[in-house]
Amino acid sequence: MPSLFPNEYPSLPQFSSLLVKGSHHPTAPLHLALSHLALSSESTALILSSSSIHLNLALRQYNDDWLATHSGHGDLAAVSSRVQIFYPPTPAHLVFLLSTFHVVDSSANSDDLASSKSVLACPPALIVLHELSSYFLRDVQEHPTSHSWTVSSYLNLVAQTASLISFLSPTKAGSTPSTVLALFDSRIDEMKLPVLRHPSSGNERPSIAAPDLARSPRVEEVAPLVQNYFQWTAVFSSG
Known part of the structure; x- marks a missing residue:
């Protein structure tokens, strides 16, 4: 069963989409991928992380004893080989x-399969989005009144991933998709973004009729809006 921890810990309920927020341990996405793939000998998982530097540093500092002991051995090595990690640096x-991920028949054209890592032999069983807030928080903190990000900037990334899942593994109405989505974002509760762009972040001129509104767009907490996209939410507490 899927889990955010090694084998001896409780498992998660079956889910089609999962949001994990709070101070989760750095290897939680890996444990979810490995435990999910253990259910099938042919399935794959994609992890899309905002920063290879931050992820690799966090993994080294955490130094998961269970993974250090078991990785590279037996069944876990075979399962690990079916996890692909990508590091797109910006939204x-x-x-x-x-937009580049697509599935092709592995027997149709071996050259096509070898040409790109975004060419998939079958729909992945799991897609993980990792720390999307990292794309936005630095700009928001350094330029609170002039950054270009809005609530839709974040929500669009989740929606685009959900659309990809529908494209890769279309289902009949009411059925469960074969690909599930998980979002790990330890800082999503810090995210507050404007509904509209700050006028100073682009070339548009402030409204003469409503100058105060133009200078100070309304901001919203992102987490409650993102949760609407997910079936389950897991919260890690540092207390």
């Missing part, structure tokens, strides 16, 4: 990467 790169 635009992530959207582009999502």
Whole structure:
């Protein structure tokens, strides 16, 4: 069964989409991928992380004893080989990467399969979005009144991934998709973004009729809006 921990810990309920927020341990996405893939000998998983530097540093510092002991051995090595990790550095790169994923018949053209890592032999069983807030928080903190990000900037990344899942594994109405989605974002509760763009972030001129509204767009907490996209939410508490 899927789990955010090694084998001896409780498992998660079956889900089609899962949001994990709070101070989760760095290897939680890996444990979810490995435990999910253990259910099938042919399925694959995609992890899309905002930063290879931050992810690799967090994994080294955490130094998961269970993974250190078992990785590279037996069944776990075979399962690990079916996990692909990509590091799109910006939201635009992530959207582009999502647009390139497609499934081809492995028996049809071996050259096509070898030409790109975004060419898939079958729909992945799991897609993980990792730390989407990292795309936005630095700009928001350094330029609180002039950054170009809005609530839709974040929600669009989730929606684009959900659209990819529908494209890769179309289902009949009312049925469960074969690909499930998980979003791990430890800082999503810090995210507050404007509904509209700050006028100073682009070339548009402030409204003469409503100058105060133009200078100070309304901001919204992102987490409650994102949760609407997900069947389950898991919250890690540091207390």
